[in-house]
Amino acid sequence: MNFRSRLIKLVTFLGGIYFFLEFVLPGTVFGVKVDAYHDQISNGFITVAAMAAGLGLINLLMQHGSRIVFRRRDWIYSLALLTGLAVMIAVTLQDWRGTGRVADEVAGISRLADFAERITSDHEDGTEGVLPAAARNRALREAADRLLTRIEDESGALDLDRLGRGSIDHTLARGYLADAGNGAAAVRAAVAELAVTDGEAPDPAANAAVAGALRGLAESWRNLRNLEYEHSTPKHVYRLLFEGLFVALGSAMFSLLGFYIAAAAYRAFRVRSAESSLMMIAAVLVMLGQIPFGVWIWSGLPDVRLWLLEVPNSAAFRAITFGAGVAGLVMAFRMWFSIESESFDREGG
Amino acid sequence: MAGFENATPAVLVIMALMIGPVLFYIRVARRRHDLYVRRLAGVDAIDEAAGRAAELGRPLSFCTGITNVSPVLYACLGVLYYVGRKAAQYRSRLLLPQNTPEVMAIAEDVLRDAYRAEGRSAQFDPRNIVFLSEEQFAFAAGYIGLVQRERVAGAFLFGHFAAESLILAEAGQQVGAMQVGASVSPEQVAFFIAACDYTLIGEELFAASAYLTREPIQLGSLYGQDRAKLFLFLMIVAGVGIATLNSVWPDLGLTNLDTLMHLGWGFGS
Structure with a gap:
């Protein structure tokens, strides 16, 4: 056995024993916290997967880029692939920036609310430093003045007509805009009550009022900005490419299944042998038991259908699952201990 | 933390009783080479499909569906190795449409080994291993295109499949390919039975590789897991018997097997 094989087997065994113990041991054994580092280790695996995705991207660019540059066979498909990749990356980045900007604005307002409460609690606790x-x-x-000025400026610059005059979203947005305006006024009124003279103790009620007003403003500002962003160009393009193209194509493929089921059922249920006859009879009983027409023929058909599904069908399902489960467990054990068949265990193979 | 304390002493004992026969029969299989495995029509059909493809001068395809790196994939690779050797022997093209990058790398290595084992390394063409898509239905669309364009003569669908199983099987059916399907998922087995010429059901997928290669480790595993299943079957019968006795004569007070299964270690939280 060469060094490479030994190393692979060792890593496989250690990986297997880690996940086995993680599965079977309690979180704490004899006072030792054995699960303390599990999350960090799991994050490590996610990081490796992310790096693999980056590597894949580079590989894709090299493979298809060279095909386009040297005009190799089917280069046009590579061009379509890379164009699609570039457009989707650009649109997704733009979408990510857009949603991130809204989240940052709202988080900034919420942080200010937390600060207002912290001032009182620090004073009451006598926090030093x-x-x-x-x-x-x-x-x-x-900070609240700067925030309110910015919000008022941005509110004034908003073009809500983009959302379609008289539409539900337009009406909602106008409502959120009014809420934000009211919220801004409430914040302005509340900060005016803050104790700002040196040596003066903070008034918990005033700070709580500022925090409450800021949280209300954050809520209405988030609703307004999210709704406005839903009607922005990056979001429209993203929806067109993802929901209008990608999801629609997937649904089209899935819908083929309906036709294929009919064709396959026809072949399977043709009465050619005792087994296919049995299948056809069972299928007819299940189908009739499912529809009102079957109940009209005989009211006991739904019970027959239920019995067929719950007794013979479930028994067969369980038998298959059980057998496959045991076989899978044994195979997993062989993988863990690298008990390889000769086909996969040749030197340098 | 979720995932801890999933194994009680009883579960570990059962696992040991399942693994023990496997190790024992691997030793037996290494000494004896006459261990009997019943005939699997679907596996015998692999040779027929490979021969038919060679006669027609059309390619074969081997698809592991949406199988990820798992014991199921490992079972499929044994069959892929065999089909690869057959393709190399008959100088047929073997197409490997892929859904998962990790599986693609492993499958390529196994296929390369199969060609090397037949002394036909030069004939191995990595371009026949085609990555289609990780997205389920994009993969299915790519598979349909590949099968229709290449007009495959034999299609092997081994592994884990979901809703795309019938789409894949019908694509082969439409070009008149001889198809062998194998899945561990009972829902998809029904589709394969309807659309494929031969179907391996559940654990037969795991048995296929042992049946084809008759290697001691695989044969021993097969024998061992069959004995383990027999043991579990007896446990089911005993459990049902005890539960029935308890319900008919509650005064007997027999301990149900599931109570034994849940007995803990007596330490930790």
Whole structure:
């Protein structure tokens, strides 16, 4: 056995024993937390998979790029592939930036609300190493002023007519815009009540009011920006490519199944042998038991259908699953311990 | 954390009782070469399909569907190795439409080995291993195109399949390919029975490789797992018997087998 084979077998065994123990051991054994690092190890595997995806992208570009450059056979398909790849990456990145921008704006407002509450709690707890409460309240007021100015500017620049005048989304957006305006006014009123004079103790009610007003503003601003983004050009292009093309093509393939089932059923149920006759009788009983026409013929048909599905059919299903499960377990054991058949265990193979 | 404490002592004992016969029969198979495996018509048909493809001068295809790296794939690779050797012997093209990148790399290696074992390494063409798509129905569309364009004479559908199984099998049916289907999923077995010439049901997929190669390790595994199943069957009968006795004569107070299965270790949380 060469070094490479030994290494592969060792890594396989260690990998197998790790996941086996992770599966069978309790989280803590004799006071030792054996599951402490499992999440980090799992994240490591995800990272490796992500790097493999990056490697795949480079490989794809090299393979198909060279085919296009040297005009090799079927280069036009490579061009279609790379164009599709580039367009989809660009659109997805744009979509990611768009949704990320909305999330960042809302997170910024929420952070300000958390800060308003933190000022009071730090003061009450006597937390050391932080600025005095009045100074922090002044900073909060300035940050809130900047935020409200930005929100008012952006609200004024919004073109809600893009959403279609009189449409449901247009009406909803106008409502969210009004909510945001009210929210901004509430925040402005609440920050005016903050205790900002040096030496003055913060008023918990005033800070709580600021936090509450900011959270309300965050909610209406998120609704407005999300709705507006749903009607943006990047989102339209993304939906066209993903839902209009990719998902639609998948559905078209899936719909073929209906025709194929009919063709396959015709072949399977042709009465040629005792087995196919039995299958056909069972199928007819199940189908009739499923529809009102069957009940009209005989009210006991649904019970027959249920019996066929729950007794003989379930027994066969369980037998197949059981047999395959045991065989799979044995195969997994062989993989774990590298008990290889000669076909896969040749030196240098 | 979810996933811990899934094995009670009873489960580990049962696992040992399942693995023990496998190790024992692998040893037996290494000494004796006359272990009997019943005839599997679907596996015998592999030779027929390979020969037919050579006569017609048309290619073969071997598809593992949406199988990921798993014991099922390992079972399929044994059959792929055999089909690869047959294709190399008859100088037939063997197409390998692929759905998963990891599986593609492994399948390519196995096929290369099969050609090497027949002394036909030069005949091995990696371009016959085609990556179609990871997306289920895009893969099915690619498979239909490949089978129709190449007019394959024999199609082998081994592995894990989902809703695309009938689409794949019908594609082969339409070009008159001789098809052998094998799946561990009971739902898809019904489709294969309707659309393929031969179907391997459930564990027969795992037995196919042992049947074809008659290698001691694979034969021993097959024998061992059959004995393990017999043991589990007896456990089911005993469990049903005890539960029935308990329901008819509750005063007997027999311990149900599932109670034994749930007995814990007595430590940890």
